[in-house]
Amino acid sequence: MSYLTITDLQKHYDHYHALRGINLAITEGEFLVFVGPSGCGKSTLLRTIAGLESSSAGSIILDGRDITELASSKRDLAMVFQSYALYPHMTVADNLSFALRLAKLPDTEIQEKIRFVSASLQLNPLLDRKPKELSGGQRQRVAIGRAIVRQPKVFLFDEPLSNLDAALRVQMRLELARLHKKLSTTMIYVTHDQVEAMTLADRVVILNAGQIEQVGTPLELYRQPNSRFVAEFIGTPKMNLITANKAMLEGDNLVIDLLGNRIHFPANRLKETLSTSTIVGMRPEHMSFVEQDGDISGTIELVEHLGPEAYAHIQLSNDQTIIVKASARSELKDGQKVNIKIDVAEVILFNENDRVISVIPEEA
Structure with a gap:
């Protein structure tokens, strides 16, 4: 049964049609990756799901609730951005707990969540440090941890590894895959890197000019593309x-x-x-x-x-x-x-x- 359902989603910027009737059903616990060339609409689609962009038409249903018109903060989603967006004056522990303190959760519950996230992402030695004292990979782990402590229904990742060097990207891909297995939470991930898409995803959504070109498992897309666009986009070297x-x-x-x-x-x-x-x-x-x-x-x-x-x-x-x-x-x-x-x-x-x-x- 679909956990997140997107129906005929449209997005217009004046005369520019960014999303052209997106229809997609995502199951609970799935790791779904949006991939495509620059300007294909993948980040716009993610931001529209998150509520950071308003839709021009269509609907978004999460766990039986229509969230199409809800504010981003009311959608029970957590987003990890390309830029780490950490508070520079706060320690890692404070960055992790900030949203929980705003929600006025009990201190014991906050500490329990911080312990779980720190253990999951190997952040325990870093809790007293500030962002400027961390490497790029460590900052990204903190950004991911800050999303995890909220225990959202869906995690949204907008090219979270693009600022890392090649070796760190490989390491973080492995950590994200392990994290998904551990949490079993629905994750939607945007990338322009087909290697990330092929190695992380349960299913891949290939977008082209604001439309879905094809949806399938990585091997289905590789072996059974339905168009020349998909056949050339998936695979290195190209077909x-x-x-x-x-x-x-x-x-x-x-x-x-x-x-x-x-x-x-x-x-x-x-x-x-x-x-x-x-x-x-x-x-x-x-x-x-x-x-x-x-x-x-x-x-x-x-x-x-x-x-x-x-x-x-x-x-x-x-x-x-x-x-x-x-x-x-x-x-x-x-x-x-x-x-x-x-x-x-x-x-x-x-x-x-x-x-x-x-x-x-x-x-x-």
Whole structure:
């Protein structure tokens, strides 16, 4: 059953339509991540849920209560911002307890909450320090702790790790994942970093131009994107896309003419008509180098050795460059001619409208 339900949510800024009919159902205890390019509406959506932005239309229902028009302070939500927003003149303990003291909770209850949060986030040695004495990672933990002590129904995170260096981001991702398992509280997290989205989320919401492009688990979005936008956005390096010269059905087989080579997809048939401009999508790990009988060929421009793996940038006959994952011990060299085999079972096809062309097994 849905715990937080967003229905036809709209947001206008004069003539700019920032949110275009958002519909989303979030279950209790879920870790949901909003991700998308700059300007897609992810932070606006989060701030509208929080009540920091008013909605132009639509509704937000939390645990059976309509909070659409409620003030932010009345929504039973807690938000962690990109900037830590700590009170510089207060100690860590005072920052953690500030909202509780405003609510006039008993001192014993406040101390109990502070002890729980301090133990959960390893803040005990820092309680007497002021923010200026803390590292970026420590400040972010205090900001998260200040949200936790309120015990809200939903935590909202607005790119909380973007100010941290790479090593600290990895550490904080791990701490957030552990914290979610420990608290089992609903969390909504905004990021532009797809690695954060893929590693933290139970489900990911991909936004594009104020609309939801697709919702799914990280692996669903990676393996079964419903559009070219999602396919290119999820995955590093990006999916390779090549326009087919021709795509046709021959009996129950799909045959694609790709750069002059006929590639067969045996025992498959299409659920829809092939488009005049079929685009073939292949991820770097779904292609391999072979001595002969490759599906396509090209010349190596660059090999990136990344320790456990390598990526070869290949220039094709149409001057397009694709990326193929190679063995870490690969002896590939710049300028080398190579033949490439495509794992046809993993290929994704797109039509001229950049939507996925559905292919189903023959026996289905």
